[in-house]
Amino acid sequence: MAKNQPLIGSLDVNQPEITRSELRKKRKKDKKSNGGDGDNASKVVKTKATDKDKKPKNKPNKKKKESKPRKPRPKINVSEWISDTTAAVLGAREYASSQLGAEDIQVEQQPIVTNKTAQLVTENDLKLQPEARLGYGAAIIDLMKMPVERFYYLVLWVSGNGSQDVINRSTGANYATYREQVMDPKWFERGYQTAAGQFVMAIVGDDRDDNSQAVIPALSRRLSRLTTQQQTDLANQWFQHFNSNLKGRNPERKLKKASDKNPKKAEIDENNRRIGTFINREMTHSFVMDYRFEDGEQLLTEYNYQGPDFTKTLDEKLKKKLEFQDRTSLTNAIQRFINQPLKELLSIAAPMEFYDTLYKMATNGRDTVGVPVTMSTDREDLASIINNYYQDMINRLRLSKNIATSVSKLGILNLAGLKTSDSKAPANNQRANYQAKYSYVLDSRGNQIYNEVTGQALKVRYGVLENLYQQLRKVLMMPVLVSYTQVRNDLLKQIDNGEYTKSRDVVNVDLTDPNLNAEDVAEQVARYTIDQLLGLVGKGQFDYEKGMYSKTLKEFNRMIRLDPSVRRYGGSRYRLLLKQTRHVYFWIYQSPFAEHLKPGERSDIDNHPNAFLGTDPHMVTNLLQNVRVTHRPAPTDWEDEIRFEDNIIIKLMRDQVTTTTKFVEQTAKSVSDVVKMMEQINGSGSTDLTEVRKQVAISNHTAEQAHELSVGIQPLETGINQDDLLRINLVTDKLRQNAMASLNIVNQAFYRSQMRAAGIEPKPVQKTGAKQHVAQPDKLAVMLEQSSQMINEIKQLKGKVDTTIRDSERLRRENQDGKIETYQAINQMITRLTGQKAEVDQLLTTATQAHSEARLAVDNKQRDTAMRSADEVLNLRAQVDNLSQSLAAQRVQLTELAK
Numbered sequence: 001m002a003k004n005q006p007l008i009g010s011l012d013v014n015q016p017e018i019t020r021s022e023l024r025k026k027r028k029k030d031k032k033s034n035g036g037d038g039d040n041a042s043k044v045v046k047t048k049a050t051d052k053d054k055k056p057k058n059k060p061n062k063k064k065k066e067s068k069p070r071k072p073r074p075k076i077n078v079s080e081w082i083s084d085t086t087a088a089v090l091g092a093r094e095y096a097s098s099q100l101g102a103e104d105i106q107v108e109q110q111p112i113v114t115n116k117t118a119q120l121v122t123e124n125d126l127k128l129q130p131e132a133r134l135g136y137g138a139a140i141i142d143l144m145k146m147p148v149e150r151f152y153y154l155v156l157w158v159s160g161n162g163s164q165d166v167i168n169r170s171t172g173a174n175y176a177t178y179r180e181q182v183m184d185p186k187w188f189e190r191g192y193q194t195a196a197g198q199f200v201m202a203i204v205g206d207d208r209d210d211n212s213q214a215v216i217p218a219l220s221r222r223l224s225r226l227t228t229q230q231q232t233d234l235a236n237q238w239f240q241h242f243n244s245n246l247k248g249r250n251p252e253r254k255l256k257k258a259s260d261k262n263p264k265k266a267e268i269d270e271n272n273r274r275i276g277t278f279i280n281r282e283m284t285h286s287f288v289m290d291y292r293f294e295d296g297e298q299l300l301t302e303y304n305y306q307g308p309d310f311t312k313t314l315d316e317k318l319k320k321k322l323e324f325q326d327r328t329s330l331t332n333a334i335q336r337f338i339n340q341p342l343k344e345l346l347s348i349a350a351p352m353e354f355y356d357t358l359y360k361m362a363t364n365g366r367d368t369v370g371v372p373v374t375m376s377t378d379r380e381d382l383a384s385i386i387n388n389y390y391q392d393m394i395n396r397l398r399l400s401k402n403i404a405t406s407v408s409k410l411g412i413l414n415l416a417g418l419k420t421s422d423s424k425a426p427a428n429n430q431r432a433n434y435q436a437k438y439s440y441v442l443d444s445r446g447n448q449i450y451n452e453v454t455g456q457a458l459k460v461r462y463g464v465l466e467n468l469y470q471q472l473r474k475v476l477m478m479p480v481l482v483s484y485t486q487v488r489n490d491l492l493k494q495i496d497n498g499e500y501t502k503s504r505d506v507v508n509v510d511l512t513d514p515n516l517n518a519e520d521v522a523e524q525v526a527r528y529t530i531d532q533l534l535g536l537v538g539k540g541q542f543d544y545e546k547g548m549y550s551k552t553l554k555e556f557n558r559m560i561r562l563d564p565s566v567r568r569y570g571g572s573r574y575r576l577l578l579k580q581t582r583h584v585y586f587w588i589y590q591s592p593f594a595e596h597l598k599p600g601e602r603s604d605i606d607n608h609p610n611a612f613l614g615t616d617p618h619m620v621t622n623l624l625q626n627v628r629v630t631h632r633p634a635p636t637d638w639e640d641e642i643r644f645e646d647n648i649i650i651k652l653m654r655d656q657v658t659t660t661t662k663f664v665e666q667t668a669k670s671v672s673d674v675v676k677m678m679e680q681i682n683g684s685g686s687t688d689l690t691e692v693r694k695q696v697a698i699s700n701h702t703a704e705q706a707h708e709l710s711v712g713i714q715p716l717e718t719g720i721n722q723d724d725l726l727r728i729n730l731v732t733d734k735l736r737q738n739a740m741a742s743l744n745i746v747n748q749a750f751y752r753s754q755m756r757a758a759g760i761e762p763k764p765v766q767k768t769g770a771k772q773h774v775a776q777p778d779k780l781a782v783m784l785e786q787s788s789q790m791i792n793e794i795k796q797l798k799g800k801v802d803t804t805i806r807d808s809e810r811l812r813r814e815n816q817d818g819k820i821e822t823y824q825a826i827n828q829m830i831t832r833l834t835g836q837k838a839e840v841d842q843l844l845t846t847a848t849q850a851h852s853e854a855r856l857a858v859d860n861k862q863r864d865t866a867m868r869s870a871d872e873v874l875n876l877r878a879q880v881d882n883l884s885q886s887l888a889a890q891r892v893q894l895t896e897l898a899k
């Protein structure tokens with residue numbers, strides 16, 4: 001078989017390439033030589049004569065202009081035409097490994113890398129199998145030129161995804177060239193995949209090994225061990241290094257050469273050369289490569305691979321056939337990828353995006369005032385909260401969610417055609433255009449490739465490299481977010497205390513100062529932004545004195561847009577600001593008369609969710625991602641016999657998710673109802689309203705997560721297995737716990753406020769668990785007795801709930817024609833009591849079953865089982881006490897309403 005023979009089903013790359021422009025020229029030439037049409041002259045004459053003979057003789061011979069015969073439209077196979085065009089763009093030798101199907105993978109996958117030794121070959125196998133040696137050597141040649149955009153698919157292939165599309169995108173030209181030339185393609189493929197597997201494992205490692213020496217795990221551990229001070233030093237010095245070279249240059253603007261008529265041409269060209277030289281130098285001798293912490297440790301070091309390398313098993317004849325060079329080996333391929341593409345990404349792309357973020361804060365930081373999620377001024381507390389809700393703040397900064405999108409905005413990285421002091425203008429635009437190189441999939445000529453269906457440019461997918469990039473970005477951003485938040489909150493406290501009511505003429509940060517560091521920029525931006533908003537204080541004071549102040553955020557937003565005196569704060573772009581930013585504006589406006597506002601009227605900008613209840617905002621998202629990637633069934637599995645068993649699993653999953661969603665939504669409504677009752681009854685005298693209002697936000701967030709799970713699991717349910725069901729059950733249990741935690745906190749606050757209002761000092765909640773009676777000789781007997789008492793308490797509580805419901809319904813009938821506020825309060829109370837009745841019934845069922853199991857275990861002399869069952873009953877103590885206290889509080893409220 002010829003060396004360049006294509007794979008079955010792929011384009012014959014040995015056919016001569018004909019571009020569309022050449023085809024048009026050929027058609028024009030044929031048309032001109034044939035008298036203006038596509039047929040020869042004799043054929044035209046013959047056709048005319050035939051037409052003439054066919055004319056009917058009984059019709060008058062009118063002179064009629066005869067139409068020229070049209071050349072029949074050729075039948076074009078669209079798929080073949082797209083393939084031909086793509087091959088012409090990509091280049092023949094690259095097409096077999098780079099062809100892009102119309103079914104481009106739309107779902108971002110995060111593969112779990114495991115070393116599949118069954119598919120790989122050993123060194124002895126290579127010595128015995130020439131096909132495997134050829135595959136191993138062909139892989140090394142392809143890996144020596146591994147571009148970033150192929151690494152994602154290479155990881156997919158090594159991770160077990162053997163689809164043809166993944167193989168085509170992960171392998172190089174030699175895979176397509178040699179696979180069909182060998183007698184046993186399977187051995188060739190295993191040899192090729194062995195080298196690819198060793199390549200991937202050297203970079204990604206095995207996720208089961210916490211001490212993996214692979215590059216990404218090792219660097220990730222190093223980043224996670226950095227202290228707060230080390231993160232701050234790194235961010236400050238890295239920014240200072242970039243700013244001293246860029247001098248406030250907008251990183252999103254491309255460097256452009258000035259025309260000869262421009263009077264500042266020499267200055268512009270010099271700046272371009274300076275910045276271009278800096279970027280080129282940073283690619284090879286980056287700041288972070290030379291940076292050392294105070295303890296002498298380096299963050300990035302020159303990587304030397306010490307893992308398995310079977311290159312020595314390849315004989316000289318094979319190396320000559322594959323055109324091996326002196327330094328061609330798997331080790332050099334690995335080191336080249338790590339020390340060049342990967343380090344370039346971390347040395348220039350990540351810090352340039354970091355610089356771009358601070359540049360936008362410094363030049364247009366008006367919206368940044370709404371980014372912080374807390375009003376705390378304690379630095380340790382700030383660091384903890386920001387760490388927990390870092391992603392929320394990043395989203396508010398509108399930073400890109402992936403590497404390709406981030407780099408695609410950095411026009412300054414496009415050096416194509418620019419001359420620098422250390423090199424001539426590169427002839428190959430792909431080499432100099434770092435912006436396109438790390439953003440888009442490019443062909444061999446450096447042109448972007450587009451999706452054949454959507455028409456959108458294909459962006460590079462980084463997969464497992466995304467996590468490392470995001471981790472480095474967090475290291476750089478954390479000191480900035482903490483510093484900005486602390487200064488902003490300090491100034492807001494001064495405004496709230498009346499110490500800061502007039503502008504202090506703060507000037508904006510000057511990025512041309514080479515001594516600026518990252519913290520300086522953050523703090524100065526916070527001071528300048530807040531100072532620019534001080535006019536809202538005077539506006540608020542004036543409106544309040546005139547009795548025309550805005551009472552809600554909606555009224556304030558309208559005033560900002562329409563009132564000429566505050567037009568500078570609004571304008572046409574005001575609606576584009578973050579909602580959190582508008583809350584801060586409103587908060588500052590309210591500051592002169594905040595003490596006169598009723599509860600609930602004061603704008604709340606301490607709006608971060610409760611970080612200390614174990615609520616994970618990404619819990620459901622992570623679950624759906626895990627199910628989607630790891631357990632998606634192949635199309636061939638849909639009619640497998642085992643699918644019958646899956647139906648049972650799917651039914652269990654549906655029931656669990658549905659009941660959880662209903663329970664959590666009802667609990668969130670109950671929390672909201674209790675808070676409304678507290679606001680109506682207690683008014684401004686309650687000290688617990690701040691706490692319970694947070695629980696409303698938390699319970700609503702939990703309900704949103706439950707809804708997200710209910711919707712997101714539907715398209716994936718056909719692939720659910722028993723492991724997935726276990727994961728889903730853990731998440732649903734957590735959602736229920738979070739919902740009940742919010743409800744318990746609200747109930748306790750309501751109970752305390754009502755008891756105090758009635759002049760009764762509330763009893764402290766007893767701790768969960770059975771009391772320890774050391775003097776009792778038989779602990780099991782005591783636990784059984786206590787569990788029996790617990791059941792009786794639950795029964796009594798059930799009777800009290802029923803009685804309260806009847807009393808409430810009677811009172812509602814009596815107040816049908818009374819005050820609407822009283823009638824609504826009673827309705828809300830009945831709704832809450834009905835929910836409590838369901839909870840008590842569930843507690844009674846659980847306790848009765850567990851107590852029966854304990855008694856049965858005692859009869860069977862299974863002491864440990866009996867103690868566990870009895871302990872399950874006793875662990876209901878906290879819930880029973882909370883319900884009892886809530887019921888007592890509602891009895892007090894019912895008495896007040898009856899008056």
